[in-house]
Amino acid sequence: MDQLDEHEELFDRYLLGHMTDEERTAFIQKLEGDRALNEEFNTYQIIYEGITQAGSTGLKEKLQKREEILRSGSKKATTPFFWKVAAAVAVIAVTGFLIWSVIRPVDYQGIYTYLYEPYPNIINPVDRSSASIEDIYQAYERGKYHEVIAELRKQDHSDTSHFYLGQAYLATGQIDLAISSLGNVPETSRFSEPAQWYKALAYLTKEDSEKLKTVLEEIKTSGGSYSKRASRLLDEL
């Protein structure tokens, strides 16, 4: 056990604001009287701030992506041609709008772009049974999906390999193969819920509204951790 094991919880409780006033005062006094601890905390705090920066930047990037989608939508709607036509045939446009509002085309690709993010690699290094498996998941983390596909196809048909093979297919745009691999993840697997969600995303990008809605309804009624997302996506559709 090193110093970090010993102090991690204490530092976290201070930085995350989980200490009482008395505990905070005692902690600060302890830092003032212990140079080594102070130095260790200083490093810990700087890393914590870097992580917070990464979190806020990542979230801002998601909003930037949304902004791009919103702008591309509004540009399409404000082309001069549209307005000329709209002015000339106002009655038709109004009628068209009424029809459009009923059978409004869904921006499947826009929604997919916003929602899709490769599932993180959560295969714990200690769970990886061999060096080659370690390499596969390292390649996955680096986004080398074609390598992942080549290697995982050689592996046993575990739920994990089906799931990550499906992820790699999805990331490389091989949608039908992704649906098939994700469909092979058994219901008892810890990847069952995310597999269903990613299968829904695959149907989304394939613009197969019927199957998409079926999978989303299943996720919604399952009451699992993706059910709210599924419900909201159904509303959007």
Add this chain to the structure above:
Amino acid sequence: MEKSGSDFFERLKKGDESALISIYETYRGEFFQWCMSGFSADEDEAADIFQESVVALYYNVRNGRLTELSSTLKTYLFAIGKNIALKKLKKDAKMIVNDELLEINSGLVTEDLFEKTEQQKVIAELLNEMGDPCKSILTLFYFDRFAMDAIASRLGYKNEHVVKSQKLRCFKHLKKLVLERYNQDEI
């Protein structure tokens, strides 16, 4: 309080990140108009300010700084936006900003999430290079402020103890990378 605002607020408290998109789309038009007319910002600047305001709102809710809304969510969001806009304009020398103006809202954004030091940028880059699961675990814990059991459920880990051990391993790895980049004296 407007119904949608209080609903968004409750969803943020539960860590529902998708509420941010609803907030973004609900208040975007009005915020842009307000920012462009009140601060002479162009559309890109207004978008930048709005995005940072929404992130700051989320962070304040998640870290427990904002537990109750004394006014509407919109008022709160626009007050954060005003602070960020004034800071940016002051920095860009577009406007002579009286510091007292900033102090009015100082309780709203007590730390600037986007004023990065070079060192913080480097650490954020190192974390990005580490990739997942470390990136997700560390940001979900320190930025999104999720408890270990919630992270376990989100990322499909067996239980909170597995996440806790993994988080410590990830932190140690990041620390090692940081110390390889900087001398202890430079930190």
